[in-house]
Amino acid sequence: MTALLTILLALFQLGPSSQNARCFLCHGKKDFGVVENGKFQSLYVSPKQFEASIHGKFTCVQCHTDVKVIPHFIRPEKISCLQCHFEGNTVGAPVKYLPEMYKYSVHAKASAAGNPNAPTCETCHTTHYVRSPKDTSSGTYRKNIPQLCGSCHKKEFEAYSKSIHYRALENGMLGAAVCTDCHQEHDVLPPSDPRSALSAEGVVRTCTKCHADTLLMEKADVPVQQPEAYSESFHGIALENGMVRAANCTSCHGHHDILPASDPNSPINPKNLPKTCGKCHPHADKNVADGKVHIIPSERSAGIVFFVYTFFKWFTLAVLIFLFAHIALDLSGFIRRKYSRHE
Amino acid sequence: MNDKIQRFSRSWRIQHLLLMVSVLLLMMSGFSMKYSETLWGKILIFLEGGFQARGALHRLSAVLLFITAIYHLVYISFTREGKREFKSLLPTKKDFSDLKNSILYDLLKRAEKPAFGRYSYREKVQYWAFFVFIVLMFVSGLVMWFHDFFFAFFPKWAFDVTFALHGGTATLIILFLVLWHMYVVHLSPANFPGNSSFWHGDVSEKWLKENHLLEYKSMTGDSKTKQPEEKED
Numbered sequence: 001m002t003a004l005l006t007i008l009l010a011l012f013q014l015g016p017s018s019q020n021a022r023c024f025l026c027h028g029k030k031d032f033g034v035v036e037n038g039k040f041q042s043l044y045v046s047p048k049q050f051e052a053s054i055h056g057k058f059t060c061v062q063c064h065t066d067v068k069v070i071p072h073f074i075r076p077e078k079i080s081c082l083q084c085h086f087e088g089n090t091v092g093a094p095v096k097y098l099p100e101m102y103k104y105s106v107h108a109k110a111s112a113a114g115n116p117n118a119p120t121c122e123t124c125h126t127t128h129y130v131r132s133p134k135d136t137s138s139g140t141y142r143k144n145i146p147q148l149c150g151s152c153h154k155k156e157f158e159a160y161s162k163s164i165h166y167r168a169l170e171n172g173m174l175g176a177a178v179c180t181d182c183h184q185e186h187d188v189l190p191p192s193d194p195r196s197a198l199s200a201e202g203v204v205r206t207c208t209k210c211h212a213d214t215l216l217m218e219k220a221d222v223p224v225q226q227p228e229a230y231s232e233s234f235h236g237i238a239l240e241n242g243m244v245r246a247a248n249c250t251s252c253h254g255h256h257d258i259l260p261a262s263d264p265n266s267p268i269n270p271k272n273l274p275k276t277c278g279k280c281h282p283h284a285d286k287n288v289a290d291g292k293v294h295i296i297p298s299e300r301s302a303g304i305v306f307f308v309y310t311f312f313k314w315f316t317l318a319v320l321i322f323l324f325a326h327i328a329l330d331l332s333g334f335i336r337r338k339y340s341r342h343e
Numbered sequence: 344m345n346d347k348i349q350r351f352s353r354s355w356r357i358q359h360l361l362l363m364v365s366v367l368l369l370m371m372s373g374f375s376m377k378y379s380e381t382l383w384g385k386i387l388i389f390l391e392g393g394f395q396a397r398g399a400l401h402r403l404s405a406v407l408l409f410i411t412a413i414y415h416l417v418y419i420s421f422t423r424e425g426k427r428e429f430k431s432l433l434p435t436k437k438d439f440s441d442l443k444n445s446i447l448y449d450l451l452k453r454a455e456k457p458a459f460g461r462y463s464y465r466e467k468v469q470y471w472a473f474f475v476f477i478v479l480m481f482v483s484g485l486v487m488w489f490h491d492f493f494f495a496f497f498p499k500w501a502f503d504v505t506f507a508l509h510g511g512t513a514t515l516i517i518l519f520l521v522l523w524h525m526y527v528v529h530l531s532p533a534n535f536p537g538n539s540s541f542w543h544g545d546v547s548e549k550w551l552k553e554n555h556l557l558e559y560k561s562m563t564g565d566s567k568t569k570q571p572e573e574k575e576d
Contacts, residue, residue, distance in 0.1 A: 240380070241394035243394060277494075283495040290499050291500030295503060305500065305504055308504050308508060309511065312510075312515070319519070323518070327522070333449030336451055
């Protein structure tokens with residue numbers, strides 16, 4: 001009985017590949033293809049690569065459901081990845097990164113408008129060789145994302161490749177921001193869209209996601225107080241209250257080619273600050289570089305502002321105590337006098 | 344009706360009213376920004392007609408306060424009444440002994456309440472605190488209002504200091520108003536539940552005698568006949 005079960009189980013295990021073997025009889029041949037409109041179109045699928053992919057354990061017909069007999073003489077329908085990857089699916093297809101959100105993206109819109117270059121699922125994930133984003137050989141592995149997006153967005157990749165984010169990524173800091181951290185994975189939207197993570201209001205939340213993460217910033221050796229200090233500044237308060245013309249992170253730091261202040265090419269390098277601030281404040285000159293940005297008054301690092309803040313804190317407290325004591329004394333005197341008069 | 348004595352002239356009351364209105368508006372529109380992330384901050388901003396309108400209201404009430412300050416400076420420098428009022432607001436040695444005696448009186452170590460003039464140390468400290476506060480608020484407020492212009496003159500940290508100064512002074516002002524001014528003029532036993540002389544300028548003879556004995560004496564010339572100080576309208 002046990003032996004029978006083992007054999008059955010082994011058969012089941014072999015199931016997909018042995019079934020797929022029938023497909024690979026043709027599709028596993030490197031020169032297999034059809035001539036369409038006078039052009040050769042390859043229909044080859046590498047069995048080795050397919051089996052190494054995350055979908056390797058499935059049979060071909062689980063996706064190509066319209067293939068019923070082999071050989072098939074009709075062209076199978078185009079597959080929608082969403083036939084498995086929808087929220088609530090019962091086959092365990094992961095939806096952690098909300099693939100359905102793709103339909104809101106600029107990519108989906110361009111594709112619907114008939115742009116043949118607009119990316120669909122397989123443009124980034126490949127058709128038959130999909131690998132997990134955790135797989136270092138996957139195109140969607142964090143470290144490979146810039147190249148993946150950059151294969152179309154060449155100018156953006158060029159700018160990004162100069163940034164401190166890319167430099168950190170190259171140096172093995174996987175936590176460094178890649179395209180998808182700011183642009184979202186599937187619902188890539190233009191910054192002008194209020195739903196975008198890069199809208200004037202969204203951009204602060206987007207940068208804060210990482211820059212307020214103590215552990216990550218410690219690893220990157222970047223001060224973690226910036227987002228908090230910004231939210232208490234004039235710019236931060238104005239933006240929070242819907243004045244989108246107020247400076248947000250990218251107004252001063254740039255976006256794709258973000259560099260630390262120490263870099264002479266950075267817009268926040270002290271030498272470049274007059275120009276950067278001058279975009280909004282026409283009278284800004286080298287004065288604006290004289291003093292810290294992103295200060296929290298209650299922290300020593302704020303310099304002179306810390307002393308002003310501390311003076312007011314203690315002075316206010318002293319005044320409070322004095323006034324309160326005087327009033328309490330006044331009232332207690334009044335009550336005691338009244339009481340002794342009644343005696 | 345004979346009991347009434349006019350203590351504050353019409354001009355004095357108008358100045359007080361302008362000050363009250365502008366400072367209340369300034370506090371409302373200022374603190375609603377400082378605490379804009381809190382619920383009551385949001386409610387205040389809503390009542391002020393949104394964030395931009397809040398800023399406009401703050402600047403408008405600052406202009407009103409500025410006009411009030413100019414009015415006051417002219418009043419104390421050029422009118423006879425104003426000069427006299429200002430003189431009685433200047434701190435004297437007696438104020439310090441009054442403070443000491445007032446504390447002793449409240450500790451029941453002294454039987455007699457100190458006799459105050461027209462303005463006791465309690466009122467003088469309010470006047471001078473406000474004098475300093477308003478100068479500080481004006482200077483820091485102007486720098487922030489016209490920051491684009493001042494960028495050419497001041498380093499970046501000066502604006503941060505200005506911001507901290509403006510906020511710190513605002514907190515002091517609200518503390519002084521709520522805790523001290525409200526207590527001294529309305530909630531203290533002598534005035535409870537309130538004193539409306541800021542509106543009509545009149546106080547009762549009994550009240551004046553109890554609270555500003557020296558002023559009462561100088562008004563009546565130690566006799567029992569009443570002579571309203573300024574005008575009779």
